[in-house]
Amino acid sequence: MALLREATGRRRRLLLLLLLALAAAVARAGQVPLLAWSSRSALWSPLAAPHEGHVVTETQLAALLDTALNNGPHNVLLLLQDKLSVEDFTAYGGVFGNKPDSAFPNLENALAAAPSSLVLPSVDWFAxxxxxxxxxxxxxxxxxxxDQNTLQELRLNASVPALLLVRLPYTSGSSLMAPKEVLTSNDEILGQVLSALQAEEIPYTAILTALRPSRVVRDVSDLAPEKVGRQLLQKEETRPPLQYPKGAAPQILFWASNFSVAVNNTWHDLTSLTFGQNASVTVDGSKTGPDASLLEMKYANVGGRSLTVRFHIRNLLYSISARHWFSLYLVQLIFGGGSPMNFTASQITAPSTYSFSCARVSSFPGSEALLVPSDDHRWQVLITDFQIQSYNVTGLRFSYASDCAGFFSPGIWMGLLTTMLLVAIFTYGLHMVMSLKTMDRFDDPKGPTISVPQTE
Structure with missing residues (x-):
């Protein structure tokens, strides 16, 4: 009887430990966003921002902040909110969303005007x-x-480190206010602090994050009727794509949220020079044809010299599919009129009636590169949210996109493996509970005791 009770207690303790481990795993699943910007340029490389679905750990976050503190200003402004989630930005602002009545105008202006910025949508909230x-x-x-009372008394020195901490509430103490009103009030405080720092003309690095994630229910009434519903593999483009020829019916379209190249291990951001109203790129050297096309982008001043980027595209008929497919097979960089640096492209192909899109096109071997450099690895290319179309273009809108990502993306695999692990733990624990058995005979203190003969 004692052995049975001991075994039952051991199984119950094991099951309790498994449930506690499961609860701890669920508790650690919360993420908060972290946004950082600085008055000094080139603090973070274009590769600093992780890909979609990646949760930044404490070690990775420490490495990113360590780089900024070593190379950037030592006047640090930490804006710490009680609770915040990325859903706050998508529901009430334009940092990750695109709303005209944003609750974060000061924050968005600060990120847009900062020479260096870093946006991490998912950071482990313990980190x-x-x-x-x-x-x-x-x-x-x-x-x-x-706080607001000591804001006007700030006197900073660029040579002396300073750590300014501003606490921003979420809904604590203001239950009568809607979350959007609280976030708007916090953004006004942020604007006042930034105005005070800019008035002092002191270089600084600002960090905005939260202690815990919030739970936001998106207000459907704030959305336009055409925005309600599921949108698969579709992005809201904030800038029009680059077109050739300009001012006429386009024959080639190219768009990216980030377009950067590295020459002699020095990164140059070409995004603002390529897209938008302030674009200074020329595409007069481009040409199109039924079998081959060329998109040639010339930049007059990149790091003090001229830069030419060429996308070589061909259009071939495949008899097996009985349709034409276009492919970007070669990317060339020509810096300062020197010899071209060639990058052989692979898997950048789509039917001629479609466009091609990919979340990440780069020449880095560790990230499943779609661009392979010929010899010199001091030259690099990084394009995020890449999309191109060179045939059957109708206006300034891309056709249906053929995406480079497979159906089973890393996020889906992580979800499947995690679900399988949790199901296995639950099944094992349930099996242990169901396998408990009681003895069919017990010791009766009033009757004769059970005797077990011993044999030698």
């Missing part, structure tokens, strides 16, 4: 809550709590 302690240890000073 984000450790940011104040990390900054205190890195700078070697205690944080100075700043």
């Amino acid at each position: 984000a809550s450790a940011v104040p302690a990390f900054l205190k240890a890195k700078l070697g000073i205690a944080p100075l709590h700043v």
Whole structure:
């Protein structure tokens, strides 16, 4: 009987430990966003921002912040909100969404005007809550709590490190206010702090994050009727795509959210030079044909010299599919009139009636590169949210996109494996509980005891 009770207690303790481990895993699943920007340029490389679905761990976040603190200003502004989630931005602002009545106008203007910025949509909230302690240890000073009363008394020195901490509430103490009103009020405080720093003309690095994730229910009434519903593999383009020829019926379209090249290990951001109203790229050297096309982008001043980027595209008929397919097979970089650096493209192909899109096109071997450099690895190319179309173009809108990502993306595999692991733990625990058995005979203190003969 004692052995049975001991075995039953051991199984119950094991099951309790499994349930506690499952609860801890669920608790650690919360993520918060982290946004950083600085008055100094080139603090973070274009590769610093992780791909979609990646959760930044404490070690990775420490490496990103360490780079900014080593190379950037030592006047650090930490804006710490009680609760915040990426859904706050998508529902009420244009940082990750695209709403005209944004609740974050000061934050969006600061990110757009900053020479260096870093946007991390998903950071482990345990890692984000450790940011104040990390900054205190890195700078070697205690944080100075700043509010609206002490804002006008700020006197900073560029040669002396300073850590300014501004606490922003979410809904605590203001239950009568809607979340959007609270976020708007916090953004006004952010604008006042940034105005004070700019008035002092002190270089600084700002970080906005939260201690815990919030739970936001998106207000469907704020959305336009045509925006309600599921949109698969579709992005809201904030800038028109690059077209050739300009001012006429386009024959080639090219768009990207980030277009950067590295020459002699020095990165140059070509996004603003290629897209938008301030674009200075010329595409007069481009040409189109039924079998081959060329998109030639010339930049007059990139790092003090001229830069030419060429996309070589061909259009072939495949008898098996009985249709034409176009492919971007070669990318060339010509810096300062020197010899071209060639990148052989692979898997950048789509039917001629479609466009081609890919979340990431780069020449880095560790990221499943679609561009393979010929010899010199000091030249690199990075294009995010890449989309191109060179045939059957109708207006300034891309045709249906043939995406480079397979159906089973890394996020889907992570979800499937996690689900399988949790199901296996639950099944094992349930099997242990169902397999418990009781003895059919017990010791009766009033009757004769059970005797077990011993044999030698």
